[in-house]
Amino acid sequence: MGFRRIAAYAPSGVTALGLGIVNGVFSRYPDRPAFQTVICAERPGDLRTDLGLTLRVDHGPEALAGADLVLVLPGDGFRAQPAEEVLDALRSARAEGSVVAGHCTGVFLLAAAGLLDGLEATTHWQYADELAARHPSVTVRADALYIDHGGVATGAGATAGLDLCLHLLRREHGAALANRIARDLITPPHRSGGQAQYISAPIPDNGDDQRLADAIAWARENLHRRIPVEELAAQALMSRRSFARHFKAATGASPHAWLLAQRLDLAEQLLETTDLPIEEIAHRIGYSTATVFREQFTLHRGVAPRAYRRTFTHHLTTPGTCLQPNEGQTRPPLPGLLAAVAMSDPTRTA
Numbered sequence: 001m002g003f004r005r006i007a008a009y010a011p012s013g014v015t016a017l018g019l020g021i022v023n024g025v026f027s028r029y030p031d032r033p034a035f036q037t038v039i040c041a042e043r044p045g046d047l048r049t050d051l052g053l054t055l056r057v058d059h060g061p062e063a064l065a066g067a068d069l070v071l072v073l074p075g076d077g078f079r080a081q082p083a084e085e086v087l088d089a090l091r092s093a094r095a096e097g098s099v100v101a102g103h104c105t106g107v108f109l110l111a112a113a114g115l116l117d118g119l120e121a122t123t124h125w126q127y128a129d130e131l132a133a134r135h136p137s138v139t140v141r142a143d144a145l146y147i148d149h150g151g152v153a154t155g156a157g158a159t160a161g162l163d164l165c166l167h168l169l170r171r172e173h174g175a176a177l178a179n180r181i182a183r184d185l186i187t188p189p190h191r192s193g194g195q196a197q198y199i200s201a202p203i204p205d206n207g208d209d210q211r212l213a214d215a216i217a218w219a220r221e222n223l224h225r226r227i228p229v230e231e232l233a234a235q236a237l238m239s240r241r242s243f244a245r246h247f248k249a250a251t252g253a254s255p256h257a258w259l260l261a262q263r264l265d266l267a268e269q270l271l272e273t274t275d276l277p278i279e280e281i282a283h284r285i286g287y288s289t290a291t292v293f294r295e296q297f298t299l300h301r302g303v304a305p306r307a308y309r310r311t312f313t314h315h316l317t318t319p320g321t322c323l324q325p326n327e328g329q330t331r332p333p334l335p336g337l338l339a340a341v342a343m344s345d346p347t348r349t350a
Contacts, residue, residue: 002172003099006037007067009086010057011109013076014041015050018106018161022071024185025165031180033173038063042083050076061089065096069168072102072109074124074157079108087113094151103146103155103164111135115152122147124157145252162187174312175268189265211236212246223263224284229255264300267293271309278305 008022019039026035039055040063041047047055061083064070070093090113094100102110107123108131110116117137122128128142141147146155146164148171155164166189170178175189182189215236219227232255233243247255263285270281282293297305 002033003068003169004033004036005067006035006069006071007064007093007098008037008039008071008073009061009064009090009106009109010039010041010047010055010073011075011077011082011106012042012080013048013050014055015074015076015104016053017158018073018075018104019049019055021159021161021165022073025162025169025181032177038067040064042086061086064089064093064098067093067098070094070098070100071165072100072106074102074104074106074161076105078105082109082112090115097151099151099153099168101153101155101164101168103161104157107131107154108134110152110154111138116154119149119152120144120147121154122156123154124160126157159187170268174272175265176272176312179269209246209250211238212243212250215243216251219259220262223259223266223286225286226288227259227286260296260300263287264297267297267305268301268308271305272312281305 003026006022006026008019010019022037022039026037028035028037038059039057040059040061041057043060044058045056047057049055070090072090086109090100090110094115100110100115104124105127107116107121108127111121111131111134116135120139120141121131122141122144123131125142128140131138132140144156145160146153146167148167153164153168155161162185166178166182166187169181179189215232218235219232229244230240232247233240236243236246238246244255247253247258251258253261267281267285270276270284274281276284278294279290282288282290285293287293287296294305297308301308303311
């Protein structure tokens with residue numbers, strides 16, 4: 001059924017950015033699913049935000065029951081002992097089948113509820129060591145943007161909450177809807193969970209950044225062909241070694257991983273919005289055979305291309321006609337972090 005009812009838990013000192021992300025992604029518009037979004041807190045009444053403003057909340061933790069998606073928002077009171085009724089509500093929601101997700105300091109509440117025991121999780125890099133110390137049963141990945149285990153997902157800090165929400169939306173409703181909402185919000189439609197949270201070494205301000213941007217734009221326009229890294233480096237007027245270093249600093253990924261992610265993203269859009277044969281889609285994203293495309297798509301998306309198409313598209317009779325995503329169906333959960341970070345191309349030619 002996808003996500004219909006979204007319950008966002010707002011802790012004390014909830015961040016205005018977190019509230020804005022929920023509103024931006026799950027607002028009700030004519031061209032979106034009829035999301036029913038509710039904000040709840042430890043108890044109904046006035047709630048202070050991180051800006052010192054007062055938010056009127058009409059629902060307590062009982063509002064988590066029956067939600068398709070529970071979002072735990074970050075707040076500045078995450079070091080306080082959480083109320084047992086909130087922890088119980090989170091455990092119950094997960095036990096009843098809700099997808100439960102949190103980002104930044106909201107991840108601490110998921111860990112306190114025991115929902116992350118034995119799992120990998122991420123949070124804002126500034127709080128990663130503290131999360132690991134307080135919850136040793138959780139494997140903390142400070143370098144991940146978000147980690148999806150299907151029923152439980154965690155995200156890093158600040159705008160990574162937007163990446164996490166768009167990822168979950170993409171997973172349940174398809175790339176077309178997620179891309180449309182990202183376009184409305186003027187944000188990149190998809191950043192993989194394995195992407196680094198931040199860039200520690202900025203690109204020198206000597207013209208390399210513009211050449212790199214031009215090379216990236218060129219690559220996006222040439223996904224239909226095999227692109228050796230040497231050719232990408234030549235587009236940027238750099239040596240392969242220098243290009244790889246600058247590219248990783250700018251994108252958080254190697255050229256091979258980035259190109260593979262771009263190809264698979266384009267494949268999702270073509271599967272959802274056209275009825276092109278699988279062989280033609282493989283050709284358009286740079287694979288010489290449909291067999292290799294099927295293997296790569298299944299490995300990194302956790303579902304075969306034809307099954308993905310059946311999940312997210314309506315039947316058409318005219319070849320090449322644009323399709324709309326089927327927003328009433330759901331996609332099998334991605335296989336967690338492995339789907340986000342296992343992006344090496346065994347051919348060594350992106």
